[in-house]
Amino acid sequence: MTSCTATAPADNERPLVLTTFTVLADMARNVAGEHVRVESITKVGAEIHGYEPTPGDLRHAADANLVLDNGLGLERWFEQFLADTHAEHAVLSDGVAPLPISEDAYAGRINPHAWMSPLNARIYVDNIAAALSRIAPEHAADFTANAAAYKDELQLVHDELIAGLAVLPEQQRALVTCEGAFSYLTRDAGLREAYLWAVNADQQGTPQQIARTVDFVRANRVPAVFCESTVSDKAQRQVAADTGAEFGGILYVDSLSEPDGPVPTYLDLLRHDVRTVTKGLAS
Secondary structure (H helix, E strand, O other): OOOOOOOOOOHHHOOEEEEOOHHHHHHHHHHHOOOOEEEEOOOOOOOOOOOOOOHHHHHHHOOOOEEEEOOOOOOOOHHHHHOOOOOEEEEOOOOOOOOEOOOOOOOOOEOOOHHHOHHHHHHHHHHHHHHHHHHOHHHHHHHHHHHHHHHHHHHHHHHHHHHHHOOOOHHHOEEEEEEOOOHHHHHHHOOEEEEEEOOOOOOOOOHHHHHHHHHHHHHHOOOEEEEEOOOOOHHHHHHHHHHOOEEEEEEOOOOOOOOOOOOOOHHHHHHHHHHHHHHHHOO
């Protein structure tokens, strides 16, 4: 006599959710649990802004039940992708108070990197739970419970950020990065912000961008500067050499790492960045 045990639904029995990049996929998996398949269109390490969907991506879209994107102008390629699917669609930044870009050729446009604030991420999580509940209403209670637990963890990361920066003297409360991807985080933490370029683009690390950043670092006696994982850190290391600041390390924004890397999950990404920044600025 054999016993029967409950098993998770087979992959082809579960709704398929596609996200535009790996960070959103991990957030969605935390809310979905075992009820939904979640896959990222772009892979680990991909540059999100100028991604070009492949024919395989477009074929995959035909099987999706739901597509999640960041919005705020981040995924410039997404309209083409969305045109090839009849799936439900949700913009995860809906409800976030957007911040404008203040410098460079993108001045006046919206800064799209709202997920880099743990407080904003709580809004993303609510939007994920609502979207999943539309395609799998029978699991809505689980999605709501998972979202609540995940938001508690995000709040803890925010609290760690504030506590870690509280000990810094005023002149060290400035974050200098390659891309201006941390405006929402610096707002939350009461930091001044500077960057080499506003949004990852073809022209990065120009002499003018470097000179402007060097001036900021010198004027504000910034102890450390940082760069993101998906771009070259060459220009930022030049800023460090020209000013005597330390190169404080690599930050993660647009992509998680491989599972055995430093930031296999979104919470790992936030914790890594928070600890790297607070350690670098306290040096």
